[in-house]
Amino acid sequence: MRLISVTIGILALIVCTTAKLAPTIRLSSGYDIPVIGLGTFESTAGDAEQAVKDAIDAGYRHIDTAFLYGNEVEVGNAIRAKIDEGVIKREDIFITTKLWSTFHEPEQVEKAFQRSFDNLNLGYIDLYLIHYPVSYRRVLQNIRLPSDDVNAFYVFPVDKDGKSQTTDVDYVDTWLAMEKLVQSGRVRSIGISNFNSVQTDRILSIATIKPVTNQIECHPNLNQRKLINFSGQRNITITAYSPLGRPHTQSGKKLAISDPKVLELAQKYRKTPAQVVLRYTLQNGAIIIPKSTNKNRIQENFNIFDFELSDTDMQIMHDLNNNYRLINFESDKDNKNYPFNIDF
Template identity: 50%
Template sequence: MPAIVIAEVPTVKLPNGAEMPVIGLGTYKSAPGEVTQAVKDAIDIGYRHIDGAHFYGNEKEVGEAIRAKIAEGVIKREDIFYTGKLWNTFHRPGAVEPALRTTLADLGLDYVDLYLMHWPVAYEEGGDLTPKDANGKIVFADHDYVDTWKALEEVCEKGLAKNIGVSNFNKEQLERLLKTARIQPVTNQVECQPLLAQVELSEFCKSRGIVITAYRPIGGLGKPGEPKLREDPKLASIAKKYNKTISQILLRYQVDRGHVAIPKSVNKSRIKENFEIFDFELSKEDVKLITSMDRHLRLCQIPDWIDSPYYPFEK
C-alpha cells in the first residue's frame, strides 16, 4: 500500500503558467540498483518532482519507477514533474533533439516537464561523455550555448519538453542568452547552500522571472575537507528552535527564498525527512542569519574547465 501523503507539495508558477513543485528528489550519483526504489519511495511519500539527467546514467531505472507508480494508480503522468538535462556532448544544435529523444526512450515517457542545458560548456561530440585528449585533458567544442538554446526552443515548441531552462549559468551568461531568446529559461539550476548563498544571482533571476533551483542544498557529498553543514552549531541552534533537523532547516531556507530544492538521497527515512518541511516557515531574521554564513564557497568546482570560453565560475 502507498504511504500516506504527508502534505500537498507547494509549487512555484512558471512564466507559461505551469507549476513546478518546490521540492524534488535529486538522482545524481544514485546507483542504478538503488534509484528505482528511491523514486518509488519518494512518490509514495508525496514527492511530485524528480530531477534527473542523461549524464547520471540512471534514467532507465528512474523511468521504471515512475511508470510503475502510474501503473499502480498512485499517480497519473500529469502529476509528476520530471526534469531532464542536455549533456555537454550534445550542444551541436542538430544533436539536441536526438539527445532528448534518447532521454524519453530511456524514461519510457512521451515528454519531460523541464529540459535544462546542463552546463554552458560544450564538449567534443562522440561516444564518450567526458572526451579527453592524449594528455587527459577535456576536449571542448566551440558550440555557442546561444545556438544550443535555439534548438532547445524547437524541442519545446514540439512538445517534447513542456519547459526549458539552464543549469550552472552565471549572471552574464544569462543576460547574453536573454538578449536573443524567444522562449526564456524558466529556471537556472545552480549550487545553492548557506556557504554559497547566491544572493546576487538569485535577485537577478527573480527580476527576470527565472526560478532558482538549488542543488546540494544540504551541502557537499561528504568529500574529505568539506564543511559539514549538518554539524554547524549556528544551524543546530536554529533547528532546535523549530524542533526540526538541520537538513529540514536548510531545505526550508531555500523554499522561503522562493527557490526550488532538489536534495538527493536513496535512504527512505532521509527522503521522508527531507519532505517534512511544509508545517513551518523560517522567520525573516533566521533567513538573514543563515544567509550571513555566505563565504562564496563553491563545493562543486571544475578546474579542468577554466580554459573554456564558457567557464561559468569566477576565475
C-alpha cells in the first residue's frame, strides 16, 4: 500500500510540474508577468488557500491578493506549501498585493506594506499597488489592538449616516512613498489600481519609478478600450479584475457571459461562455485575473490558450460594451480623487 501511495504522489508531482504555463509579458520594470492570474477577492481565508494550491497545480503562476481581501496569510501558506513540495520555486510565481486606502499618508505606507510582506512571508513581493486613489480616515474598530496595528481599523469607515469617511491625502504623495519600497528591495514593481487617465498622468509627471500596471474593472460590458490604448501609449499594462463580470447584477441586468451572441461564439469555438469572455479580454489587451475557488472552474478559466477569436468575432464582443460598471464606490463620489467621474 505504501508503494502505491508513493507512486501516486510521484505521478501527481509529474502532472503538476509539466502543467502548461501561460504566456508572459515584460513589464516596464524589466520583470515578466503571466497574462492570467488567480484573483482572490471575496475568497474566504479557508477557500483561498486551497484555491491557490489548485491554481498552481493547474499551471497558474500569477496570484493576486490584497490587504483588503483578508487572505494574504493563506495565499502565502499555499505558495510556500507548493514550494516545499517541489512543484514551484519562489522565482516561478508572481505575487501581487495592494495598499489599502486607510494607509495613504506617506508615513503609513511602509507600515502597511510591512504587514502584507509579513502576511505573505515569501521573501519579496513582485507587485504592490495603490488599491484605489481615494484615501479613507483611519477609524479604530478594535480597541484591543494597538493603534499602530493596521488590523485595528475599519477598512470602509462610514459616519452615522452611512457615508464614507474619506480624506484629501494626495495619491501623488502616496506614490512617492511607494517608490521607497522598491528602493528597499522588498518589492520588485509598483503600480496603481482604479486610477483614471488624468490621475495616471499626474503620477507619471512626478514619478521616478513609473507604475507598471493599472488594475481596473474590465470585461465585455466595460471593455475599457480607451484606457487600455491610453495606458499602452505610456508603457503601462492593464490588469482586468472581474473579467467575467457577474452573471446577473443586483438589478437583474444581464452581462456578456449570458448574452446569446456569446453563447453562439462558445458553440462555434467549442468553449464555455466564460472562456470566450476571458479570451476576449485577453485579446483586447489586458492581463486577466479571474476569481474562483472551484477547482474545475479554475482549470476551465486557464484553458484559453488553444483558440483565438477572429477579428469579426472580436468586433461582436466589442459591440457588447455598454460602459456598465459593477464596482463604482459610489459613496465616495464627492471626494476630489474619485476616479469615475470622467470618461476614462
